[in-house]
Each structure stands twice: as C-alpha cells, then as structure tokens.
Amino acid sequence: MSFSLQRWSAWAPGLYDPDAWRQWAEGEAGLPTGQGEMPDVRDLPAGLRRRLSRLGKLALRTAMDIDPGLSPRLVFSSRNGNVTQMLGLLESLAREEPLSPTGFGMSVHNSLAGMLSIISKNRETHTAIAAGGESFCLGLIEALTTLQEDPSSPVLFLHADEPLPEFYEPYGDAEVPLAALALLIAPADEAAGEMYRFGFTGAVGREHGGDPLTSFLRFMLRGQGEWRWSGEQGDWWCRRHV
Numbered sequence: 001m002s003f004s005l006q007r008w009s010a011w012a013p014g015l016y017d018p019d020a021w022r023q024w025a026e027g028e029a030g031l032p033t034g035q036g037e038m039p040d041v042r043d044l045p046a047g048l049r050r051r052l053s054r055l056g057k058l059a060l061r062t063a064m065d066i067d068p069g070l071s072p073r074l075v076f077s078s079r080n081g082n083v084t085q086m087l088g089l090l091e092s093l094a095r096e097e098p099l100s101p102t103g104f105g106m107s108v109h110n111s112l113a114g115m116l117s118i119i120s121k122n123r124e125t126h127t128a129i130a131a132g133g134e135s136f137c138l139g140l141i142e143a144l145t146t147l148q149e150d151p152s153s154p155v156l157f158l159h160a161d162e163p164l165p166e167f168y169e170p171y172g173d174a175e176v177p178l179a180a181l182a183l184l185i186a187p188a189d190e191a192a193g194e195m196y197r198f199g200f201t202g203a204v205g206r207e208h209g210g211d212p213l214t215s216f217l218r219f220m221l222r223g224q225g226e227w228r229w230s231g232e233q234g235d236w237w238c239r240r241h242v
Helices: 018-026 054-064 083-094 101-107 111-119 132-149 166-171 212-222
Strands: 002-011 073-077 126-129 155-161 179-186 194-200 226-231 234-240
Touching: 002 054, 002 212, 018 212, 054 083, 054 111, 054 155, 054 179, 073 111, 073 132, 083 101, 083 166, 101 111, 111 126, 111 155, 126 132, 132 155, 132 179, 132 194, 132 212, 132 226, 179 212, 212 226, 212 234
Parallel strands: 073 126, 073 155
Antiparallel strands: 002 179, 002 194, 155 179, 194 234, 226 234
16 A cells, blocks of 8 residues: 655654654664653643643654644554553552542543544544554554545554553563654655555564564664564565655
8 A cells, every 4th residue: 555654753762853763763772761751741731631641641742743733534553552551540449449530531542542633623533453563553554544545635643652561561572662653644646745655465474573663663764665574464564665
C-alpha cells in the first residue's frame, strides 16, 4: 500500500524536536529510557490534563504537535497501553479499595484516542489497535486501509508505548521503549510529501528484529531506501519512493 507522509512528530525522553531526532538517528543507540521524564503538556486544558497518565501525556503531546487545528481520522496503536494505570486499579481491588471512575475510564485502550478527539474537537472516526509485538505494524496497516476506504482526507497514525511496570517484567517478551510517533498520511502524491510503500510478506518463522518503532524511526530519519522488520506474523517492509 502506497502513501504520502505529510508530517511527522515524535517524543522520547530528551528527544523533543526534529533536529534532536535526526542527531539520534545517526547513531546506533536505542531510545533513551528516562523513566521519570514527562512531556510538557501545559498547553492542554487543565481539567483534562489532570486525568492523563504518563502514556496519555506522551501520546497527546506527540499528536498535538502535528497540528492541533487539523481534524483527521485517527488510528491509535499501543502494545501495552495504559498498563501502569491498570496495575494501579488492580492493586486497589486487591486492597478492597473503591476504584476511581476516572482511572477506570482512562485505562480502556481507546481512551487516549477519545481524549484526543475531545481536546482537538475532532468528530472524525478513531480506532484503537493492540496486537502484541506487531502493534506498530498492524496499526499502520489499519491507518493505510482507512485511507484507502476514503482517500479524500488524511489519516493520523499515532503509536505510543511505555515499558511494563516492574510487576509485569517477568512476563514481558521484549523491551518496549517509552516513546511515541505520529504520522499524518495521505494518498501517494509527490506534491503531498515523501512517498512510501508498506507491505507484509507473511514469511513466518524468522527471528524478531527488535523493537519495530526504533528501527522504523531510523529508516525514516536517515532517508534510507528500505526498512524490514520480522515479527511472529511474518516479515514487514517499507520502501521509500525515489
């Protein structure tokens, strides 16, 4: 499936602007952890801001940096979602404490997509994806098929994740960075932005290629011709149109 990348935005600890991201991409280090660092969301409404978890602030900061005036259709993907907030709710249940209705509402996987639509006054459709290690890839597939269904307006693909809390670490099968990426995509058109083609070969059985978000960011920022990543479902690839 072909598409044009109109705009992008990303956030990770210490990486706030395109120049910092491009400098990071030239190296070989993984994404920084910075567990205590939070995005600056002081421009968001105070009442809504107080309801946001760390992942929520990360996701909304990244999406709003695309352009808060836009109202695209939205596809949100995350492997772990608001797992830290959910763990807090489960601990409250174990202590037989009453659950916070706000905390429960914000722990639902599509809550951040809904919160973004409220803040940006966007009445377009939104979809939330959770697909294990392939969450980033299948989220992008969902965004591209949404674009194919109706190419008259762009789609915002937002992927955000954070590491598992210590309680769940023994059950994790891969390291997940604290990071978010937003891509505003449109039908393939040289005048609309850089053009790419994204696909899947289904060759199951190869070893995992690490974190797909980290490698995709490097591919995009370095201007490389091709990206490949292998997951449990098969091989994913993306090629830049030259």
